[in-house]
Amino acid sequence: MSYCKVIDYKDVKIVYTDIENCDGADAIPAFDSVQKLVAQFPEKSVLSCVNATNARFNKDLLSKIKETVKKNNPKVKVTVVCGLSKLSTLILNSIITATGRKMKLFDSVEDGKEWLYQYEMKSRKHAESA
Template identity: 65%
Template sequence: METSTMTVETKPKCEIIDYKGRKIVFTDISGARPEDAIPAFERTTVLVPTLGEKGALSLVDAKDARFNTDLISKIKEVVKKNNPYVKATAVCGLSSLTSLMVNSIITFTGRKMKLFDTIEEGKEWLIGQ
């Protein structure tokens, strides 16, 4: 008997969400391959400036995302470009290894950024900034 498997493809995305009356730029790369995550980070350079200088709160869900040197380079580039507009960034769902990579990005860019286990924890921290 033949069985078929249905694959649900995760599409990385970047959008502005509302959380308790605050606008947050939400970049969802959960489960993404590096080449699929890059366009989502590029989109932040369009959305983030619309919230004004130091007006953007940024949330990244990176649970089960895969990283490579191209993606890390793109993230560093985008973080630097968006720095004048971002007040704070919460990154959620990282493994120990990817946490080390993100900590190097924090050091490299000087961004106010904090790591969280869950999206809810990240949102709560962001609205307190």
């Protein structure tokens, strides 16, 4: 079952979307939820992690992902997507190009969350020195 929630990773808040092992129809509700959740955050403040391990994409899900990325773009600082197959990576790269969202791809969720943590720590240091 897919879901979306805010998690705490080393005292950094991350919007975590889990579509692991879902097919297209099962994953769509998670993206409806993430749109509602992200809308509550300030501009360019959201660190987002999507676990797409073994997810199966169809036309409806890809359309929902594009809609979500465009809608959430003003609120999201950066997104990591974890666990994609080679084919899914190609599909996601086309979404990145079409939406201009800053996204990084990782094999594991732990690697993705750690990268988001490091990214946020660098952002905070940069803000403090500015």
